[in-house]
Amino acid sequence: MTETSVFAVNPEVAENAWVDEAGYFRLYEQSIADPEAFWGEHGKRIHWMKPFTKVKDVSYAPDDLHIRWFQDGTTNVAYNCLDRHLATKRDDTAIIFEGDDPKDSKHISYGEAYEEVCRLANVLKAQGVRKGDRVTIYMPMVPEAAFAMLACARIGAIHSVVFGGFSPDSLANRIVDCDSNFVITADEGVRGGRKIPLKANTDKALEKCPGVDKVLVLRRTGGQIGWVEGRDLWYHEELAKVSDDCPPEEMNAEDPLFILYTSGSTGKPKGVLHTTGGYLVYASMTHQYVFDYHDGDVYWCTADVGWVTGHSYIVYGPLANGATTLVFEGVPNYPDASRFWQVVDKHKVSIFYTAPTAIRALMREGEGPVRRTSRKSLRLLGSVGEPINPEAWLWYHKVVGDERCPIVDTWWQTETGGILITPLPGATPLKPGSATRPFFGIKPVMVDADGKHLEGACEGNLCIGDSWPGQMRTVYGDHERFVQTYFSTYPNKYFTGDGARRDADGYYWITGRVDDVINVSGHRMGTAEVESALVAHAKVAEAAVVGYPHDIKGQGIYAYVTLVAGEEPSDALRKELVQWVRSEIGPIASPDLIQWAPGLPKTRSGKIMRRILRKIAENDYSNLGDTSTLADPAVVDDLIQHRQNKR
Ligand code: 6R9
Secondary structure, three states: OOOOOOEOOOHHHHHHOOOOHHHHHHHHHHHHHOHHHHHHHHHHHOOOOEOOOOOEEEEOOHHHOEEEEOOOOEEOHHHHHOHHHHHHHOOOEEEEEEOOOOOOEEEEEHHHHHHHHHHHHHHHHHOOOOOOOEEEEEOOOOHHHHHHHHHHHHHOOEEEEOOOOOOHHHHHHHHHHOOOOEEEEEOOEEEOOEEEOHHHHHHHHHOOOOOOOEEEEEOOOOOOOOOOOOOEEEHHHHHHHOOOOOOOOOEEOOOEEEEEEEOOOOOOOEEEEEEOHHHHHHHHHHHHHHOOOOOOOEEEEOOOOOOHHHHHHHHHHHHHOOOEEEEEOOOOOOOOOOHHHHHHHHHOOOEEEEOHHHHHHHHOOOOHHHHOOOOOOOOEEEEEOOOOOHHHHHHHHHHHOOOOOOEEEEEOOHHHOOOOEOOOOOOOOEOOOOOEOEOOOOOEEEEOOOOOEOOOOEEEEEEEOOOOOOOOOEEOOOHHHHHHHHHOOOOOOEEEEEEEEEOOOOOEEEEEEHHHEEEEOOEEEEHHHHHHHHHOOOOEEEEEEEEEEEOOOEEEEEEEEEEOOOOOOOHHHHHHHHHHHHHHOOHHHOOOEEEEOOOOOEEOOOOEOHHHHHHHHOOOOOOOOOOOOEOOOHHHHHHHHHHHHHO
16 A cells, blocks of 8 residues: 555644653653563552552463463452542543433433442342352443443452343353353343343343343333343342442452453354453553543543443543543434534533444545534544544544544554554654554564564564553463464464554554455455555445455455445446556455445444355355344345345
């Protein structure tokens, strides 16, 4: 890809930011030269009941893999997120709730959140939940989801949040895998005006989970639900029965905080395990620096608490920093495509963090719905979840941010607990499409397929050479899988599974999962690169590219293309797009086949399921694998039909 323009740091932003460019380099060098000293200092940013004396104890050797941070310190995450702020912020807003219905919103102060979490923690205790027990949280995007997480943290129970869009089967598998016997859910969720039958799904899931003996049910809609006497309890009734005094459990830094399931490239989802002290230090520190959070900001991350982004950057990072965090129940296009920006104006949001897939969807609707709103309160924009193509980046910058707001393109993973590669708003000149530079303490290492270290400008597989406090500690119940997945491909390094390019300025450009990289006539090509070129065409709304077996080239390029509303597919347009990609990247990138796709198969978190697209591209429909996690499974049938009939 050709180098795009560089957006210099705005001097005004730099002046008011936690770090400027010189500060970044100084701190980064310190963090790498002496991690013990660096994290020994920054580890103090949270409250410790018993201060740690040991900072880091890590070995990446496959036969002796262990990761320990602040291991002799004790603390409590809920104490850090709530109690600690009461003296100065009891009446300040902790959570702004914006409901699916625009008429439905409220502010919850730190004092109120503290009281409710204490009550909920007492309910859990009264129902027999003990330190170390696993509690499953299957909730809509309401403040009570955050309260549930914090109540677990308060008593030392390990939470496993399951995204409310998952099916009963997926929920059951996750409950069984971690042997959880307590579920917190709601009668129904509401998204985009539609009800989601959370309690009915839970009932169905529990047919397969004999171990679950209690279900706590939040009344969200008042809809009709089934009820199992002796098992099911109303949230509001139980909370009314207990006191609001619940001393926080003293937890060791390395005691588990939560399990979060994430899909691997193979096999069943992995239960990623995060622990207490290091995770909180890292989540809160990245939240402060990456989003340049200051008191008075109104911070909004549009993720769902069912994903890691919701854990670290809706709940734990912001609340540990005493921030005001917005919890949004709805979707970007309900009641209309202006909703995000209406919410920004309504609550004077200053920091806005979302995913490229949402940006592209809104881009498709044109500038009108954005321009209708003011967005004056915004000062910083963020992106996460997948590579953001320069086209979408530029639109986000120009149309949403009125060219005033820096964009932080934050690269990280469920496994990393927090952001690893990212710009800092006051410190990093931006290049659209690049996640730019490593955060403090992060040592990216680029390797080739054989594990040879690559220096300078290069393209290869992205590993991380040393640990950071927010790193996952194991796969719950399957430590061997942890070792195998992340530490065996390239010994003594954490392997991210992502490919990346490092340019001459030391900027990182994530090219996508390594299994998404295709090899065309011996040339390695990031599918994201071709997609980015396609999406840059005015008539293309979205594109997904996969490799497929090709007699001469080894792999050919197969592109699924969704057109902008109102555009008609035609052979002429197909030729035009091939020509377009050739001129954007080069002849080796020209798509061999373009299939018109009215919709793309996406997970509910918005990630394109390339595995399915590869199968369809290969004309192999027999083995599409598990499609149950798709947001809209019907999309697949549609694509197959197009493949067979029209192409
Ligand atoms: C936080 C999150 C992780 C995978 C990761 C990578 C992709 C995330 C990205 C990005 C390019 C970014 N990814 N952020 N790719 N630029 N800014 O999304 O966690 O759901 O575990 O996904 O997402 O491929 O490996 P998770």
